[in-house]
Amino acid sequence: MRGPAVMFDNVSLQLGGTQVLDAVSFRVEAGALHCLVGPNGGGKTSLVRALLGQMPHSGVIRFEGVAKPVGYVPQLLDFDRNVPMTVNDVMALLTQRRPAFLGSSRSARAAQAEALARTGVAGIGTKPFGSLSGGQRQRVLLAQAISPAPWLLVLDEPTAGIDEAGVRLVEALVAELHDCGVTVLWVNHDLEQVRRIAQSVTVINQRVLFHGPADQIDCRLEDIR
Known part of the structure; x- marks a missing residue:
């Protein structure tokens, strides 16, 4: 069994009168490990949020196949370090349907x-979430994204702020999930990592500039910087 194919069909999005996405169309194949790359402000995170139903847009985003559960690792988590929540509290809040104050089963x-x-x-699990380092917080966010195991895993620069050992761990875990059929959509700025892990790539800067095999990414370097 594989995760879903994901189709973006003429997706456009504006924020405050600024065109963020302009007629974006491409397809992520079922079970693919696909990277989304491009310059800062090019619309990658906005496209991911549109996919997750978090931002209004025109055009169509649709799935072919089993799309749930969906795991999501955001680029940053807006979290007040003074809020007295443990890691277990955060995991309960992000991974279960029942109210977090009831605890987890x-x-x-x-x-x-x-x-x-x-x-x-x-x-x-019992440590205050606000006391964790940036790398530890990213690992917790990745943990919540794989509990329960997803069929679609959406990653927005999950290795940002993580040391080299953490980067290798994330890559190995994502590869393991991919080998089990999970569709992975990974927003990534690290072209060396993209070449190492990805099957296919889309370069986006408001609109699609390149879509194809990862080993052809060098031909569009000027569009990524």
Whole structure:
């Protein structure tokens, strides 16, 4: 079984009168590990948020195949460090339907602990989330995205602020999920990493500038910087 194909059909988006996306059309194949690259302000994160139903847009975004659960790792989490929430509280808030103040069920706690272990932060569940380093927070966000295991995994620069060991761990985990059939859409600025991990790539700067195999990305470097 594979995750869904994702189709972007003539997707446009404006923010405050500024054209952020202009008639964006491309297809992510079912079960692909696909990277979305381009310059800062080019619309990558806006496109991801439109995909997740978080931003209004024109055009059509649709799935072919099983699209749920969806896992999502945002680029940044707007979080007040003074809020007294533990890592377990954050995991409960982000991964379950029942109110977080009720706590997690035993099975949910076990799944959350396993996800934290898979992202290299086992045993930190009782620590205040606000006390974590940037790299640790990114690992927790990745853990919540894979609990429960998704069929579509959307990553917005998940290795930003993580050390080299953490980068390799994230790459290995994503590769493992991909091998199990998960469709991965990864917003990425690191072209070396893109060449290393991706099957296919879309270069976007308001509109699609290139869409094709990852080994052809060098031909569009001037559009990415």
